[in-house]
Amino acid sequence: MSILEAIRSAIFEEMERDERVMVLGMDVGRLGGVFRVTRGLMDRFGSERVVDTPLAEGAIIGSSIGLAIGGMIPIAEIQFLGFTQQAFHQIGPQLARCRFRSRGRFHAQVTIRAPFGGGARTPEFHPDSIEAMFSQAPGLKVVCPAFPDDAKGLLLTAIRDPDPVLFLEPQRIYRRIRGEVPVGDQPVPFGRSRLVREGSDLLLIAWSAAVHMCMEAADRLAEEGAAVGVLDLRTLVPLDVDGLVEAFRTSGKAIIVHEAALTGGFGAEIAATLQQEAFRSMDAPIQRVAARDSPYPPGALEDHFLPSVERILKAARASLAF
Amino acid sequence: MKKRTVAAMPSSNGDAAAQILGADGVLSGQCPMTREQVVESLRWMLLSRAIDERLIKLQRMGRIALYGPVYGQEAAVVGSSMALDPRTDWIVPASREQPAMLRHGLPLVRLFARYMGRIDHATIPLDVNLLPRQEAIGAQLPQAVGLAWAMKIRRVESVVMVYFGDGASSEGDFHEACNLAGLMRVPVVFVLINNQYAISTPVQKQTAASNFAVRAAGYGFPGVAVDGNDVLAVFAACSAAAKQALAGAGPTLVECKTYRLGFHNTSDNPKEYRDDSEVAAAMKRDPIERVRRFATQSGWWSAELEAKSVAQIAHDIDEAQHAVEALPRPGPAAIFEHVYATPTDRLKRQRAETLGPDAASTDD
Numbered sequence: 001m002s003i004l005e006a007i008r009s010a011i012f013e014e015m016e017r018d019e020r021v022m023v024l025g026m027d028v029g030r031l032g033g034v035f036r037v038t039r040g041l042m043d044r045f046g047s048e049r050v051v052d053t054p055l056a057e058g059a060i061i062g063s064s065i066g067l068a069i070g071g072m073i074p075i076a077e078i079q080f081l082g083f084t085q086q087a088f089h090q091i092g093p094q095l096a097r098c099r100f101r102s103r104g105r106f107h108a109q110v111t112i113r114a115p116f117g118g119g120a121r122t123p124e125f126h127p128d129s130i131e132a133m134f135s136q137a138p139g140l141k142v143v144c145p146a147f148p149d150d151a152k153g154l155l156l157t158a159i160r161d162p163d164p165v166l167f168l169e170p171q172r173i174y175r176r177i178r179g180e181v182p183v184g185d186q187p188v189p190f191g192r193s194r195l196v197r198e199g200s201d202l203l204l205i206a207w208s209a210a211v212h213m214c215m216e217a218a219d220r221l222a223e224e225g226a227a228v229g230v231l232d233l234r235t236l237v238p239l240d241v242d243g244l245v246e247a248f249r250t251s252g253k254a255i256i257v258h259e260a261a262l263t264g265g266f267g268a269e270i271a272a273t274l275q276q277e278a279f280r281s282m283d284a285p286i287q288r289v290a291a292r293d294s295p296y297p298p299g300a301l302e303d304h305f306l307p308s309v310e311r312i313l314k315a316a317r318a319s320l321a322f
Numbered sequence: 323m324k325k326r327t328v329a330a331m332p333s334s335n336g337d338a339a340a341q342i343l344g345a346d347g348v349l350s351g352q353c354p355m356t357r358e359q360v361v362e363s364l365r366w367m368l369l370s371r372a373i374d375e376r377l378i379k380l381q382r383m384g385r386i387a388l389y390g391p392v393y394g395q396e397a398a399v400v401g402s403s404m405a406l407d408p409r410t411d412w413i414v415p416a417s418r419e420q421p422a423m424l425r426h427g428l429p430l431v432r433l434f435a436r437y438m439g440r441i442d443h444a445t446i447p448l449d450v451n452l453l454p455r456q457e458a459i460g461a462q463l464p465q466a467v468g469l470a471w472a473m474k475i476r477r478v479e480s481v482v483m484v485y486f487g488d489g490a491s492s493e494g495d496f497h498e499a500c501n502l503a504g505l506m507r508v509p510v511v512f513v514l515i516n517n518q519y520a521i522s523t524p525v526q527k528q529t530a531a532s533n534f535a536v537r538a539a540g541y542g543f544p545g546v547a548v549d550g551n552d553v554l555a556v557f558a559a560c561s562a563a564a565k566q567a568l569a570g571a572g573p574t575l576v577e578c579k580t581y582r583l584g585f586h587n588t589s590d591n592p593k594e595y596r597d598d599s600e601v602a603a604a605m606k607r608d609p610i611e612r613v614r615r616f617a618t619q620s621g622w623w624s625a626e627l628e629a630k631s632v633a634q635i636a637h638d639i640d641e642a643q644h645a646v647e648a649l650p651r652p653g654p655a656a657i658f659e660h661v662y663a664t665p666t667d668r669l670k671r672q673r674a675e676t677l678g679p680d681a682a683s684t685d686d
Contacts, residue, residue, distance in 0.1 A: 022475070048475055054505060059464045059498035066414075066468020069453070071476055074468075089495075094461050102454045103445045104660040139661055162663040191667065238666035 001181045004174040006148040007037055007113070009181070010155035011075060015045050018073065021159060024051040025060055025077030025113075034079055035115060035174060057087035061112065065095050068108040075159060081116035081168060082128035095164045096139035111158045115171035117209045117259050118291075118306050121299035122171070128296055129260040131207075134166050135237050135269065141190060142236040144168040146211035148179040150234055153188030160187065170209035177212065191238035193247070199229030200250055202319055205270055206257040207233040210307065214257055217312040226320050236266055244270065245277045252283030253319045257307050262290040284322035287315045339547045339579045342554040345607045347615025354558040355404075357622050363404060363553045364617055365631055367396040367610045370421040372635045374584070376643065377437055381588040386437045390418045394551075394583030395517055397609030399485075400425070401556030402513045402578065405564050406483055412451040412473075414466035414484040416459075416515075422485070426452050430642040440649045442656060451480075459520075460486055460493030463512075467499045470508035470567075481564045483511045488528055489520025491537070500575070504541035509567035511560060512538075512575040515550065517582035522595035538575035550578030551609040581607070 001009070015021045023038055023045075029052035032039025042050040053060050057078055064074040078084050084091060091112070098108040118127035134142045143158055143165055145151040151169070158165035170177075196211065197218050204214035211232045218228040231247045233240065248254050254274060256267035267288040274286055289307040297305050343349055355363065374391035381389045392399055395418065403413065403422035413419070413426045424430060427450035436444035436455075446452050453469075456462040466484035473480040490496055491514060503510050514534050518525055531537060538545025546563075548555040556578050563574035581604040585592050592601070617623035658665060658673040665673070 054498075054501055056498040056501065058495055059467070059502045062461065062464025062495065062499065063468030063471060063502055066465040066470070066482075067472045067475075068468075069465075070469045070472020072472045089458065089461060090464065093458055094465070099662070100660045102660075103442055105445045105448070106453070107663065141662075239668065241667060 001148050002175045002178050003145070003148050003151045003170065004035060004037055006152035006181050007155055007169060008039070008041075010152045010159070011038065011041065012044070013185070014156065014159045015041065015049065019049075020071060020073045021075065022049040022051065022067070022072055023075045023077065024053050024064065026053060026055055026079050028052060028077050033077060035171065037113070037169075038077065057083050058090050061087040061090040061095060061110075064110045064112075065090065065098060065108050068110050069098075069106050073109050073159065075111045075113060078112060078114040080122075080126045080128075080171075081114040081130060082125035084112070084114060085130070088133070091134070091140065091166075092137035096137040098139070099163065100139055107162050108164050109162050110164045111155070111161075111167055112164070113167045113169060115169040115174070117170050117172050118296070118302050119172040119209070121302070124296065124298070127171075127302070129258065129291065131168060131236060132260055132264060132266040132269075135266060139163065141165045141238065142168070143190065143234070144170075144208040144236060145234060146170065146206075146208050146232050147177065149181045150188055150194070150232075152181050153186050154190070154234065156185070156187040157190055161190070168208060173209050173212060188234070190235045191240050192234065193240040193243040194232045194234055195229060195243075195247055196232050197228070197230040199227040201227045201253070202251050202316055203229045203231055203247055203254045204257060204312065204316070205231045205233065205244070205254055207236065208259075210257045210259055213307065213309055213312065217309045217316060220309065220313060221316055221320075226316070228316065239269070239273070241273060241277060244273065248274055248278050249281040252281045253322070255287045255289055255312065255315050255319060257289045257312055259291055259306055261293050262288060263293050265290050284319045287319060289315050339549045339577075340555050340559065341549040341552050342558060343552045343612055343616055345551070345612055347612045347619065349554075349616060354554055354561065357620070359404060359557075360613065360617050360620075361622055363397075363400050363557070364610070364613050364623065366400040366421045366425055367553070367613065368628075368631060369424070369635050369638075370396045370400070371610065372632070372639055373420055373433070376639050378588060380438070380643075386439070388587050388589060389437060390587040391584040392418050392420055394604065394609065395515055395580045396421065397553035397613070398513075398515050398550035398556050398578035398580045401553040402483060402485075402511075402560040402576070404557055405560035406481060408451065410451070410478075410480045411564070412453070412469055412480060412482040414453045414462045414469065414482060415455050416462060416485045416487060416490065417455050417457065419485050423452055426450060428452055430638055431645045434642045434646045435649065438643075438646045439651060440646055441652050443646070443649050460490035460495040462486070463490070463495045463499035464502065467503045467506070467508055467510055470503070470510040471506050474506070474508050479568060481509050481511060481567045483513055483560070483564070485513050485515060487520065488514065488516040488518065488525050488534065489523065491534055492528055500538070500541040500573070503573040504543050507570065507572035509570075510573045511563040511567060512573060513560065514575060514577045516577055516579050518580075519582050519586070519592075519596070521586045521590060522592075533577060535575055535577040543573045543575070545575040545577065547577040547579060550580030551607050551612070553609060553613055580609070
C-alpha cells in the first residue's frame, strides 16, 4: 500500500466507525483532492460529510473549530502546507489554544492534513517545509509520517485525539514509498520515534520524506564500512526525548536532516535537546543538513537548495572521522 | 421546516437605519416586545451600565488590569441577545457583550472572576451555550459559522449569534465567514455593532461603503441596518433573522448603528481623537433613557421601580465582587493546565521544574 492509500484508508475507516467524522477542504469532494487522497469518499459518505469548501484557508480552519465545538470531528485538508500561512491566525492562536483559552470548557478535535516537502518541482509556496512554525503553537500536535504503516496508524490516532493535530504528508513519496500496512484497527501512538535502521557508528535523525534520504545515505555508508542508524521521529510534538537520547547514545554522533531552512529549523531543537540530555555521550559535534536559508527557489534550482544524499555523506564522513 | 416569519423585520431603505422607538421615547408602529420583555431589557441595560461603572472604578484603583465598557451600546447588545433562546441558541461574542453573556446564562460572579483574574473560576458553565470572549478581532466569525454548520448537519434546532464590530468587518475573516455562511446556508445571525470607532479609527476610515448592511448582498443573504440605540428595532431585526435561520433560510447580517459613548478600554483616551460636541450629541440618543421614557409612559416602569432595580443591581454586583475577592488567585500550575487533554512529557517536566517534583499532577 502507498502512503497515499494508507491515508485514504485511515480516513475511510474513521468515517465508517464514527459518523461525526467529516472531511472538508478545497477540491476534496468530487475530485478527491488535488492528489486524490479523498477520492471515493464523497460517493460513500455523501456531500454533507465530504465537503468542497470555497477557496479560503482561514475559513476552512476557523469553521473546523466551530464544527468541533458543535459536535463534529473535522478532518480539514489544506491543499499544501505552505498555504496554512493563509490560515495561521486560525491555527496557532485559535485552534491550538481552544482548550487553554476556555480553561478546558471547550476543545477542538480537529485534524489538519497538509502535503508538503520538495523535490517534486512544484510551484512557489507548494513545497515549503514550515513545520517548525507549528512547534511554536502550544496546544497543537505535529505529526509527520514517512512510511505507509505510520501514515495510517498515526492518522487514526490524530483523528481520535481530543486535541488538534497537524498531519504532514510527504507529497514527493505519496505514491513512491510502498509498504505493508497492518490490517485492522492499529493506531500508532504519538511521541514514540522509530529506529528504522540500527547502526553503532553514527545516527541520522529525520522525519517525513527526509527519512528516506537518510536510508539511502546509510546504505552508501555501509558500503564504506560504517554502521549508520536512522531514527524517524514520527512526531515533532510531542517529541520522544527518551527515544532520541537512547538512539543517540549508541554512537554519540548524530546528524539531523530536514527539508526546512537551517536557521530556526526543528533540527536546532533536536541538537539543543541532545546536548542537554546526553552531553556525556557526545562524541562529535552534532551537525545539521538542512535546506539553505533562502526563500524556496524555482524547481530547477531546488536540488541546490534542499539537503541531498551527497551532503549527508559529506557530513557523515566528517562525523565518522571525528 | 418551520414556517418563515418575516413580519417583524424592520425595513431599511438605503442608508436609513430602521427605528421603532425614537430617541424621545415615542413608539412608531407596533411594539415587538411584550411588557415583560421591555422591562427585562431595561433591567439588563441598567445592570450593564452598573457593571461598567464598577469595573472602571476597580481598574482605576489598580485592582483589575483592563476593561472595555459597553457604555452606549447597551440596546444593541441586549436587544439582539433577547431574540435568542439560551437553552438552544449560541452566542459567539467579540469582547464587549457583557449583558448578552449574562442574559444567556453566564453567572455574574464568573464575569467578575474573568476581569479580576480568577481564570479558573471564570469558566463558562457546561450548560451555557456561549464561547469565550475573542481578543483577536474577527477571528470568532468563521468559528461561529462552523458552529452553526454543525447544528445544521446534526439537525439541531439552534441559532448561532455572532458579534463583531465595524473594525472587524475589514478583516479577511469577515469576508471568508460570510461567504462560507451564505454558501452553506447555516443558521447564523451576524450582529455587527457599528459603534463608529475601532479604537480611534472612525468608520469613514474603515470603509468606503455607505453602510455595512449592504455588504450582505454580496454574499447572497439579507442585510439590514437598524438604529442600534433602539432596543425594539434591534430585537425585531434579530428575532426575524433568528426565525429565518431556524427556518433553514440561512444567515442575516444585522448592522446595529450605535455609538461608543465611553473609551475603547481603560487605557484609551477618546478626547485625543474626537470632539466633546460629538459625544454630547450622541448622549442625546442614549439607548437607556428612551426605554425608560417609553416604559414609564406605558405605565410599566416608575422612579420607584427603578430605584428598587438599581438597589438590587448594586447588591448583586457587591455580592459578585466580594465572592470573587475571596477566591484564590491562580498559581503557576495554571500555566500547565488545559494545554492538552493529557500533558506532553515536556510539559510535565516543565511543570515539575516550576512547582517542584512533589507537586501533584492535575491532568484534566
